Amino acid sequence: MSKMTLKTEGETHVVVTRRFAASPEAVYRAHTDPKLIQQWLLGPEGWTMPVCINDARPGGKIRYEWKNGKGNGFHVTGEYLELQPHSRIVHVERMHLPDPTPDNHIETRFDADGAGTLMTMRMTLPDAQTRAAMLATGMERGMEASYVRLENML
């Protein structure tokens, strides 16, 4: 049984949902505390996040740097727009490959769901082409895992 859904919506959105067996407060914390983020937002096996700057307040900066120990790496920068502890986060982020990709505007909601939490992450890209490119590189938010797997299949 898959607990996660990933869907495109309209021309410019990508919506991810996932249920967690923990309170919205805990899931919110795991999304905003750098020490916790570094433990899970990693993508494929072997990748680490040596730099995690996460200043969780409106206007606060985000910077995630990933490395695979084989000389490959990339980073994401962003800014927080709104935070409602422990229910909602709105931020923008972009990948640097090394040129920055167009901004991805992301609203993340944490809703109580029984004893757990339903997380809904709604990404809005500037246009259909940017969304297509993001899905195609597969590198947004640790999705690079799958890209590496595809390379290994060849």
Added chain:
Amino acid sequence: MGQTHSNLNAAFAALADPTRRAILARLASGEATVTELARPFEMTQPAISQHLRVLEEAGLIVTRVEGTKRPRRLAKAGVEAMDQWLAMLRKGLERNYDRLDRVLAAMESNKRGEKR
């Protein structure tokens, strides 16, 4: 029409390139001309045409002739390839969230430990 082994290899090779995946993803939301496909990429039309040729030879896209225009659209194999690609993205993201499950479980047991 059964896919031969070499067709399947061509499809995987075609998908290994991010530009070609982006072209497929773009075509998933509808037919497009070479000019329209070239726009989001900083590439010349001949470079895009080369990618389109690889995709067409792999059986992932088809060309329609409409006057002087040659709009491309996804072939059935192209639709399936994109579905597979999305399924792989899903798996990559799931791995992160499986890790987050373990982080949350550790947070919970730490909290219990503190109260004791």
